[in-house]
Amino acid sequence: MIQNKNELFKRLLFIMIGSLISAIGINSFLIPHKFLSGGAGGLALIFQYITDIPSGYYLLAINIPIFLIGMKAVDKEFCVFSLIGMVSLSLFMILTQNVSHYLYSDDMVISSIYGGIFGGIGGAVVFKNRASMGGTDIIAVVLRKKTGGNIAQYLFSMNIVVVMIGTTINGISIALYTLVSMYISSEVMNRVMNGLERKKLLFVVTQKEREIADMIIKEVGRGVTFLHGQGAYTRNDRNVIYCIVSLRQLPKIKKLIEDADPQSFISILDTSEVHGKGFKKPAL
CATH class of the missing domain: 3.30.70.120 (Alpha-Beta Plaits)
Structure with a gap:
């Protein structure tokens, strides 16, 4: 029983660490240049750029219907831990919104690269602990269970739609930098999840x-x-x-x-x- 409690604590800890890494990457490298992140997070950022309300609040609102749908398609344990991951990401997005004062780069190329690296590492840490951070992560897991495909590739494909929406707001240059960041995030996630094992x-x-x-x-x-x-x-x-x-x-x-x-x-x-x-x- 103690071992199970220790494993549960370790799993929860890593889910929160992965969420924190992702939140820092978004607030430090993506938001200062008005880049987008993937999936639901990208939509939340679009709303933030329009209204100046922190994206963490929008992220919670967007994820509610996705979780209601996902609960019917994936197991309850995954949903519960993904709910924890989603809430953690939303809270860390709010708590670290000023982290760019300490971790920031004027260079847009550097920012797109490191935004992708942080996002890929954070997402992989959460996925390796059999959870997600909500949003399109849930949809990607449902597709993986049905088709046996690659989660990172599903996420990258769905993120293209978000980029197309963002193009109408921030312009084509920002969209291209965002694509670079998303591609790097996808590759890093694959490497972290599969490379060492x-x-x-x-x-x-x-x-x-x-x-x-x-x-x-x-x-x-x-x-x-x-x-x-x-x-x-x-x-x-x-x-x-x-x-x-x-x-x-x-x-x-x-x-x-x-x-x-x-x-x-x-x-x-x-x-x-x-x-x-x-x-x-x-x-x-």
Whole structure:
């Protein structure tokens, strides 16, 4: 029970940290130049530029109907933690609205880059803790569950619509800087969410399959499966090693295989998602 409480506290803490990072990025680098952020946040910023009322209030109002819709499509746990993320972002947007007095750049290129970096890191931290900050994040998760696509790409596509709306208010130059920021945010989010936990799928054809499999199990701690194979030319039956490893473990396994059988054939493929024992539960 204590462990569960600790995990719950850690999850809530990281959701709030991610929301804070995003809020600082918006208030420090985007708002001073009248750039936009993605989705509901971008719409909230448009309303702020028109009325001078802080976007955090608009963000709360915009998210209410989206959450009502999202509750029917995603699980309750995700909705509850996303509600926390959304409220945290709205509050931090209000509390950090003057942070640009301390963290600011006159250079619009620098601001668009760092606005994207902050937004990507903040969004990834929240997503990795199986939550969102509301708005189009909820819509992106619904689409991912239905199609298995990429969250960051969904968000970037929906953000184009926000940019088009913003163009009518701030002009084409601001819209182009905003697109740069959004693209960087999307790439950073992908890197943070997947880059450090990328998995590799190995197929190994070797005459020493039992010896190599034992070394992978004992020295690396990864499970191995034998698949039945037959050489098309030789007609010889042989077990093919099937194994999924982390990017960090890959160099060691390659060396083990090459040292044990220099004539082995190794095929290495990227995997988009891995479920099961020995691997962390995917963020979403």
